[in-house]
Amino acid sequence: MKKLIKRLVKSFGFEIHRISKQNGILDLSKVELIRNSSIDELRDIGFTENLLLRMGLNNEILSQYPEELYQYTGYGLFSWQYPNQFSRLLVKLSEYPIRSYLEIGARHGGTFIIMYEYLRKFNPHFDKAIAVDIIKSDSLVKFTESKRGIEYLICSSQSFRFRKLMEKTGLDLVLIDGDHSLEACKNDFELVRDKSKMLIFHDISSVVCPGVCATWLHFKSIYKSQYDFFEFTDQYEEVYQRTGNSYLGIGLAIKKS
Numbered sequence: 001m002k003k004l005i006k007r008l009v010k011s012f013g014f015e016i017h018r019i020s021k022q023n024g025i026l027d028l029s030k031v032e033l034i035r036n037s038s039i040d041e042l043r044d045i046g047f048t049e050n051l052l053l054r055m056g057l058n059n060e061i062l063s064q065y066p067e068e069l070y071q072y073t074g075y076g077l078f079s080w081q082y083p084n085q086f087s088r089l090l091v092k093l094s095e096y097p098i099r100s101y102l103e104i105g106a107r108h109g110g111t112f113i114i115m116y117e118y119l120r121k122f123n124p125h126f127d128k129a130i131a132v133d134i135i136k137s138d139s140l141v142k143f144t145e146s147k148r149g150i151e152y153l154i155c156s157s158q159s160f161r162f163r164k165l166m167e168k169t170g171l172d173l174v175l176i177d178g179d180h181s182l183e184a185c186k187n188d189f190e191l192v193r194d195k196s197k198m199l200i201f202h203d204i205s206s207v208v209c210p211g212v213c214a215t216w217l218h219f220k221s222i223y224k225s226q227y228d229f230f231e232f233t234d235q236y237e238e239v240y241q242r243t244g245n246s247y248l249g250i251g252l253a254i255k256k257s
């Protein structure tokens with residue numbers, strides 16, 4: 001456990017506050033909440049935001065979550081997202097044909113699983129999903145082993161193995177949420193930039209992720225003629241009042257056709 005905490009602190013550059021034994025043991029039955037919802041319901045931001053709460057949130061850095069959401073943390077799928085941001089991203093993505101998805105930094109797998117289930121509802125031809133992380137999640141292994149078209153790589157996005165895979169892979173959508181340092185985030189961006197029509201950055205407005213914020217700003221300024229950019233950066237008032245800071249934040253870039 002000490003080793004795991006050290007690796008996480010190294011990759012984020014900030015303190016991980018709470019890791020319990022239950023962390024990362026996902027309740028995979030929560031995917032039924034998406035499967036049993038209609039397309040119209042899933043296109044509704046309020047409905048989807050509520051669904052994300054019911055599917056459960058990560059609890060490793062609770063201080064970044066508002067107190068009113070504590071009851072939804074530490075269970076279910078452990079997705080490390082703000083529901084008020086993630087719901088808006090999902091509804092935006094529902095407008096586009098997406099057949100393949102890669103997540104760099106899948107952690108326990110919650111966001112990856114939600115993306116997989118949500119995108120499949122809208123895209124009958126969705127047939128490829130790849131999750132990458134340096135730390136293995138047994139729950140994600142369990143989720144992926146029964147499904148065709150999913151690959152789960154336990155390796156660094158900077159490894160030879162992953163670079164080799166990227167050379168022969170084309171994707172519709174990539175989420176960059178791995179090592180949040182400036183150098184690593186830039187490397188991930190350069191590695192996938194030409195491989196995907198749509199790119200998502202996580203933590204574009206987080207005070208504790210300056211490397212991600214800088215990479216996103218650089219992306220927006222250099223490639224502004226080639227992409228449309230969308231930001232989902234709503235905050236929770238209680239967190240802002242308590243800390244005076246912004247956290248998380250999702251950036252979506254879509255290549256102009």
Ligand SMILES: C[S@@+](CC[C@H](N)C(=O)[O-])C[C@H]1O[C@@H](n2cnc3c(N)ncnc32)[C@H](O)[C@@H]1O
Pocket residue numbers: 011058078079080081103104105106107108109110111112132133134135155156157158177178179180184
């Ligand atoms: C913030 S967590 C990701 C959360 C997840 N995307 C979610 O939304 O639930 C960051 C993850 O990136 C992983 N990571 C750090 N460096 C990495 C690297 N070089 N390659 C792949 N994953 C990495 C960490 O192990 C950690 O699980």
